[in-house]
Amino acid sequence: MHKNRVRPGSPGLRFNVAQLMKEGTGAVRNYEVEADLAKDFDDEDLEVVAPLTGQVRFLRTGPHILATGVLETKIQKSCGRCLTSFTGPVRLELEEEFFPTLDVITGTVITQPLEVEAANLIDEQHMLDLSEVVRQELLVESDELLYCRPDCKGLCPHCGQDLNVGSCNCQDEVVDPRWANLQALRDD
Numbered sequence: 256m257h258k259n260r261v262r263p264g265s266p267g268l269r270f271n272v273a274q275l276m277k278e279g280t281g282a283v284r285n286y287e288v289e290a291d292l293a294k295d296f297d298d299e300d301l302e303v304v305a306p307l308t309g310q311v312r313f314l315r316t317g318p319h320i321l322a323t324g325v326l327e328t329k330i331q332k333s334c335g336r337c338l339t340s341f342t343g344p345v346r347l348e349l350e351e352e353f354f355p356t357l358d359v360i361t362g363t364v365i366t367q368p369l370e371v372e373a374a375n376l377i378d379e380q381h382m383l384d385l386s387e388v389v390r391q392e393l394l395v396e397s398d399e400l401l402y403c404r405p406d407c408k409g410l411c412p413h414c415g416q417d418l419n420v421g422s423c424n425c426q427d428e429v430v431d432p433r434w435a436n437l438q439a440l441r442d443d
């Protein structure tokens with residue numbers, strides 16, 4: 256059995272593909288996306304602070320639908336160096352296959368192999384929901400948003416002063432040689 260999706264999806268990422276599933280290989284649908292993920296995704300690991308916008312294309316490929324598209328939004332994070340909260344842009348390039356669970360013509364149940372993720376199943380109402388694949392991609396992108404800016408100077412390890420704002424008196428102290436390597440790593 257496929258695991259049930261526990262997280263709520265986004266109405267802006269659900270598409271009825273019944274008509275597309277009745278057409279042959281090569282049939283295409285294009286959609287503009289505008290989804291309010293800040294409201295729809297209740298996820299403590301992911302703070303989306305702008306609407307998700309972009310285009311998606313659904314291509315009928317044999318028994319599947321190939322969803323491709325480029326989507327953009329903004330995520331709020333805490334800087335790994337200076338700890339201030341910042342907002343970074345993210346751009347997702349989607350390329351995901353979706354699989355039917357019901358034959359649109361006959362109404363017969365189609366059992367997909369277990370290796371097909373629940374997130375990639377088209378439901379019994381022929382709704383293709385991009386929510387979970389988008390959420391997973393956003394989590395990956397969020398992990399790569401590390402610093403408020405590439406040259407963030409961070410906090411002084413001695414007194415905690417935000418070195419982007421100003422220097423502190425610890426600056427001139429000789430760095431303990433045991434820390435020098437760590438410092439070099441940190442500065443990379």
Ligand SMILES: [Zn+2]
Binds near residue numbers: 336337338
């Ligand atoms: Zn920073």
Ligand SMILES: [Zn+2]
Binds near residue numbers: 415424426
């Ligand atoms: Zn200091």
